[in-house]
Structure formats: structure tokens, C-alpha cells
Amino acid sequence: MVAALSACGSAAEPGSDTSGVRAPTGPTRPDALPTRSGLIDAQVVQWRDWRSVDDRTLEVTVTAGPADCYGAEPEVTESETAVRIRIRVGLLPEAAGKECLAIAKESVVPVQLTSALGNRKVEPLS
Template structure:
């Protein structure tokens, strides 16, 4: 019985422990970055974390254009989540297949993409980070 309780306590401790924080990296600002504009799509299939490469400011200071590399927009989509603090804006990107592309052949070609990520507060002088 004592062993059972010890095992259950260990399982509960691991289950209840907070997940390790995602790593972050500072994004460099690259105004005028060329790329295809993607629309945020939370319905992507099998979303996988992807690293943003850089960002640009968007007119009005209430969004950032996040730059990344992915597949063609006919087959692949992206979804972003944002965590804002007074000092930073952390963008977490996920890439995956479009639901309508399931079972369809897709060409394997790298595409430079941009996703405009809305912010709750103006970017101002805050640092932009990517989580991965």
C-alpha cells in the first residue's frame, strides 16, 4: 500500500507540475520584407510549432507583420498566438496543412510568408520575441 501511495504521489506531482516554458528568441525588425500575405487560420491540420524569422511594424502600431518560411498557401496555413507584457510581445507560430488540402498532392517549395498579428496595445518600444 505504501508503494502504491508513493507511486500515485509521484504521478500526481508530475501531472500537476507546470509545463516548461517555451524558449524565446528576439526577432529583428525588417521593414519592407517581401513575402506572401497569409491569413491566420486556427483550423490548420496537425499544427506544428514554427519559428518566426523577423518582423515589421504595421501602420497604426496595433499589429506586427511576422515573417516565416512555409509551404505554398494553396496547401499550408499558419496560426499565431500572442502574449503581451509591458516590455515584450511574444508571438508563437504554428504551421500546418489547410483542411481543404487534405489528401491533395502539394508541391514541396519554400515560400516566404508574412502574417499580420493583431495586438491589444500599441507596439511602441516593446521588444518582439518568437516562442518555439
Template sequence: MRVYALATLICLAIAGCSSGAENEATPEPSSESSAPTTVPTPDVPKTPVEEFRTSFTPRPDIVRARNTPVESWSEVNPNAIALNFTAGTPECYGVDPVVTETDTTVEVAVRTGVLPETADKMCVLISVMGTVEVPLQAPVGDRTVVGR
């Protein structure tokens, strides 16, 4: 029975490691810039304030920054919103939110990266559901919140 189980596991491992063309992912184009893209994406959904999320403080000095999707947003007060995202732990990773306001939209983006003081240290690879509060020049009102 053990031999049969071992043979089955080996077959599954080999099948899972196959390099069939139908399983290969198309490589994404690389970008040298870490700045947020300028093409707006679909509306970011509004959610109630989610108290369980880990709070981050904006850190524009992060290194190795990359764009991170904004999952949702919450109204904190009329002139501030919270952007919700997934990132590494705040002991090693930081966020740099970017907000651009127009008369009709509030474009939001979050860049995540390593904190300068931990850039040469080992960090645990655990993701947390994070949030960062950002001020607005005017209340959201009837404007649409979109990612970019």
C-alpha cells in the same frame, strides 16, 4: 577517362553515405503537443515591411500543426505587426499566429500546418517566404518582441 570519372563518383557516393559516428546527428526530443512552447527565445529582429513575402491569412483550423520559427517582424501600423517566416505554399498550407502581450514584451509564435481542405491531397513541397499580419492590444512601443 570515363572509367576514372565513374570510379571517382562512386567513391564520393560511398564516402558521402558513410555512417561514421562523428556524422550522426543527436535526435531531438519529440513532443506530443503541437502548442507553442512557453519558454521565450531571443529577441526577434525588426525589419522594414518586406513586400516580396507571400501573404497568409490566419487559419486556426490547420491540421498537423507544428511550430515554425519567426524570422523577423515588421510594424504594419501602431496596432498591428507582420510576422515573417518560411512555410509551404498558401494553396496547401496555413498559419496560426499566436501573440501574448505583457507590459514589457510581445511574445510571438507561428504554427504552420496543412489546410483541412487539402489534408488528403498531394501538395507541392516548395517553401515560400511568408508573412501574416496580427493585431495587437497596444502598440509595440518600448516593448521587446520575442519568439516562443
């Protein structure tokens, strides 16, 4: 589904001019994957982290392909004590036949809750 590629590069030669190249400053926010059903070849992916955006919205961090080709389908079950989340990632139907980069990126998936999170635990849905 999503393959990781690594790039090899060489260090700058001593005395070479690298003034036109700047490293990113500060943390960058991962792209948000579009959420929808009907994804092609959707697979369950492990999510690593989450953060609360507001009382009823979470952002779950996953590794996936670029957001212009891949989307996510979150599945959520809620109880009084826990919110359980499963994320499927797959190719967007409109990206079928399109040339998509085979890179793995950190992305976020917005997840809507039916009730405020409150003090409930957030954990994977198995």
C-alpha cells in the same frame, strides 16, 4: 511537414536566345499565409524577422509551404515591456487531399496586437 526542393538547371549556351526570359526586378513581397485555427498537423516554426504594419499589426517572416495549401496560427502574449509570438504552421483543412507543392517559401504571418506596440520588444514565445 514542409520539404525543400532544389532545382538544377544549366546555364544558357553561348549565343542562345534568352530574350524571352527576364529576371525579376526589385524586391518581391512574400505571400501572406492565411491565419486561422484548425490547421492539420500544425507545427511550431521559428520566425526570423518582423515588421510593424501599423500600431497594432505586425508581419512575422517564416518559412512555410505555399499559401494556397498552408496556413498559420499565431499565439501572442503581451506585457508592458514585450510582445512574445509563437507561430504554428499547418495544412489548411480545405487543402487536405489536394496536391500541394513540396516547396519551402518565405511567407509573412499577420499578427494582431491588443495594444499598440509602442517601445515594447518583440521576441519569440517559448
